[in-house]
Amino acid sequence: MLSIPVKIPNNNDSLDFSFGELAKQANGSIVVSFGGTVVLVTACMSAETKNFNFLPLTIEYKERTYAIGKIPGGFFKREGRPKDEEILSARLIDRSLRPLFPRGLRNDIQIIATALSSDKENDPDILALNGASCALLISDIPFSTPVGAVRVAKVKGEFIINPTYQQREEEDFEIVVSGTQEKIVMIEGGFSQTQESEIVEAVGQAHSVIKEIIKIQLQAKEKIGKQKSEVPLKKINQELLDLAREKIASKLESSYGLSKEEKNVDLDAVRAVLKEQFAENEDVDEQSISDALAEIEKEVVRKKIVKEGLRFDSRGIDEIRALECKVGALPRTHGSAIFTRGQTQALSVITLGTACDEQTVETFQGRKSKHFMLHYWFPPFSVGEARPLRGLSRREIGHGALAEKALISVMPDKEEFPYTIRVVSEVLESNGSSSMATVCAASLSLMDAGVPVKEAVAGVAIGIVTEGEEYKILTDIAGIEDYCGDMDFKVAGTKNGVAAIQMDVKNDGITLIQIEEALEKAKKARGVILAKMIGTLPQARGSVSKYAPKIGIVAIKIEKIGELIGPGGKNIRRLTKTYNVEIDIDDESGRVFIISEDEDNLKRAVSEIENSMKEIEVGQIYEAKVAKLTNFGAFCELVPGKSGLLHVSEISNEFVKDVYQVLKEGDIVKVKVIKVDAQGRIDLSKKQAE
Secondary structure: OEEEEEEOOOOOOEEEEEEOOOOOOOOEEEEEEEOOEEEEEEEEEEEEEOOOOOOOEEEEEEEOHHHHOOOOOOOOOOOOOOOHHHHHHHHHHHHHHHHHOOOOOOEEEEEEEEEEEOOOOOOHHHHHHHHHHHHHHHOOOOOOOOOEEEEEEEEOOEEEEOOOHHHHHOEEEEEEEEEOOOOEEEEEEEEEEEOHHHHHHHHHHHHHHHHHHHHHHHHHHHHHOOOOOOOOOOOOOHHHHHHHHHHHHHHHHHOOOOOHHHHHHHHHHHHHHHHHHOOOOOOOOHHHHHHHHHHHHHHHHHHHHHHHOOOOOOOOOOOOOOEEEEEOOOOOOOEEEEEEEOOEEEEEEEEEEOHHHOEEEEEOOEEEEEOEEEEEEOOHHHHOOOOOOOOOOHHHHHHHHHHHHHHHOOOOOOOOOOOEEEEEEEEEEOOOOHHHHHHHHHHHHHHHOOOOOOOOOEEEEEEEEEEOOEEEEEEOOOHHHHHHOOEEEEEEEOOOOEEEEEEEEOOOOEOHHHHHHHHHHHHHHHHHHHHHHHHHOOOOOOOOOOOOOEEEEEEOOHHHHHHHHOHHHHHHHHHHHHHOOEEEEOOOOOEEEEEEOOHHHHHHHHHHHHHHHOOOOOOOEEEEEEEEEEOOEEEEEEEOOEEEEEEHHHOOOOOOOOHHHHOOOOOEEEEEEEEEOOOOOEEEEHHHHO
């Protein structure tokens, strides 16, 4: 067994790569550890080549509960479908590695990363990403450009590489960066309205460590790496490519400025001509023709952008598509908004719930509750297609997580706004950057719902097209520019700074200078979009919708929770039934949440709970209800659950011979507390109160 460590700056633990002990039948396998967290990563490739127009790469990231010494919950007691966090980690790996495989590779490749052990301090996802690159590098799979990855957090003004879970609780922001020796290939980050210069600095810090990680991978390849397999790479028939170029290049150039639908008509016509021309050629099928047309389209679009500065829809390089905003789009929801940018449109709808609606999430850090959720849906009609709905896609989970991350930093504290908030984004049209349209629509809908967000948040996607040493950075990329270009750099933020970023590339990466330029263009575009949004709705509405539940909060002493609940829950059931409310108690803080559809019932319930939880002090005066009469006086209920004795001698300044002659059960009398003894017994006086 070979083991090679990498020392991580400002960290007591080393990133350790171990080879040759586990999963030896895989094309490549590696065990990566950091502290007490251990991940096994394997890479396998099929022998046959598939007739696809994409690389059939699948990434699976698995967190076994035995890694933290637990048995899975539920009936079956075994891990089931991937959790969202596992899918997001798998996407980090996929987005980092996919652009670096040889072009034309069409063999099935599967990478499986399994978290075998967790010290509950170090996140396994970074280990899995580095392990995936190294497993491919030492295998016989055609992959020769290693990738390194780190997480960088800024904690109390200092950058920390691969922070622990505890350190991340105190962070100002965090960013995951992967790259090669020369360039950056993937970025994912969440921020608290951070300046662009700080982000560039964090990426620079990350890249310096990434280079050291890559050196270790190259050492491993030199010592135990297998010879790379000779795998046929799919290439487009040159004769077909030349004819396609002859038939369509001029048409594509002349179609600049036309709509997506009009452009597709031209492509379909040329496709028919090519199909007829190569009808007798067995090597040319529908897929080959589509690949050839796509290749020519990329050539034309890229040339026009880089050499002539012309975009397909005739916009300027830094020009944003037409913007439209609408709030209050739906009559009975708690908040709604529609945001349209060109041919991309998102409808965002808010639902306000209570603490009972919070989501419980199981992670290696333990069980957590979420009171803010954003769910993204991308139906096929949004791109004019008809296809089966097969459940939630990984892309939908990823885009929803990015938009959620963009809004977290502006959400109010739970103490300030005690609602559970669910945002649903319905993408109604898509022609590029639906995730950033989701951010804009969600921000507007939150304000429409009366959620006191700190700032409005907008997002925009920045692209890049490179030809040799030349490149053009594009603002607000449309679908064709994403498809034909080299980068999709999504940046969301407020007027004060960046809230979230996500960058993917289709080439071998971009430089730190290009990242800086892209962030600057995103900042300018964000200002334009925010101005449009704020012009539609300047700030959050002053109150929640009349259709939203109303929540009242009463803070009580923790030791009084049992008193509020009552024996066997008697008192809380009475309150719930009397006022038609729901009551939820936070055992840790003593905060009591009262939920009602009716404002008056809510106020009465809040008032009773507040009064009942007050300390009974000598000298206080109450309007008490006569609960029981006796020969020596009356027992009077001061507040529900608390009664005192009104002795016959304290009823009146005059002599009272018969209590039953001056009081009856149900009477409301004003009394003063004159004594509370050590056992909590209360003595009352009516005459002193009067």
